[in-house]
Amino acid sequence: MPDSPITIAIDGPSGSGKSSVSKAVARHLGLGYLDTGAMYRALAWWCLERGLDLTDSAAVATAARELPLLMRTDPDAASVAVEGTDVTEAIRETRISTQVSAVATNLDVRAELRRRQRELIEQLRTERGGVVVEGRDITTVVAPDAEHRILVTASEEARLARRAAELHGGTAAEHLAATRDQIVRRDRDDATVSAFFEPADGVTGLDTSELTFEESVRAVLDLVAGRVAPPTPVPQEHR
Ligand SMILES: Nc1ncnc2c1ncn2[C@@H]1O[C@H](COP(=O)(O)OP(=O)(O)O)[C@@H](O)[C@H]1O
């Protein structure tokens, strides 16, 4: 456990590598791991399970407040359960990936899930010495006071290729086309409620386009250890 609690906040668009890198960093540092995207996905899964229309904002907001969600935050055994059902795999299905933005762009939903995320972060700081928490609005809204704030990015080409390899086992043209909606359209929708393409003031950008997975993990560990200088603040008159 670190001497004093730390929160490492990581944001980024889909396929930038934030989930896999965050989990590896948490494992390496012995911290908790919180995947906030999984919380939005779990809510989408539960709403569909109950036959709710995802465009019915009031009904979905009520579902967010009632959601019986259990996030397991051990990076070696991270899982998500809703009402006692393990949905870790189910929430990764394409039907969820293509519909989750309808839930994630509901502002009442965001308020409720942010409240839960902050509670979990506090709990992990107390009980585990800290947390690596990743999503779209962690560096800016959920945990702007985090000890470390990083925006992981990658070119659209790299993100498409990574997702296509994960989902379809290859980067052939038809795989890339099938993946495009899940990445490009979803990021565009999600970007209407969070800013995750450019690092906010004080947030360090990390472009993983040309890095291997191991290099990305090492780059985050180096930033956290202070081995790489954080970005120089832009003087006021140059902003
Ligand atoms: N340089 C890299 N950094 C991070 N992930 C990479 C890299 N190169 C390839 N990958 C792979 O790309 C995928 C990224 O997926 P994921 O971590 O789920 O991204 P995100 O959470 O941003 O959507 C993983 O399968 C990961 O192993």
Ligand SMILES: Nc1ccn([C@H]2C[C@H](O)[C@@H](COP(=O)(O)OP(=O)(O)O)O2)c(=O)n1
């Ligand atoms: N803090 C967060 C985390 C995720 N979201 C949204 C964005 C996505 O559409 C969904 C699912 O996020 P997730 O990180 O699982 O998606 P990817 O793994 O990057 O494809 O939730 C959000 O709005 N705010």
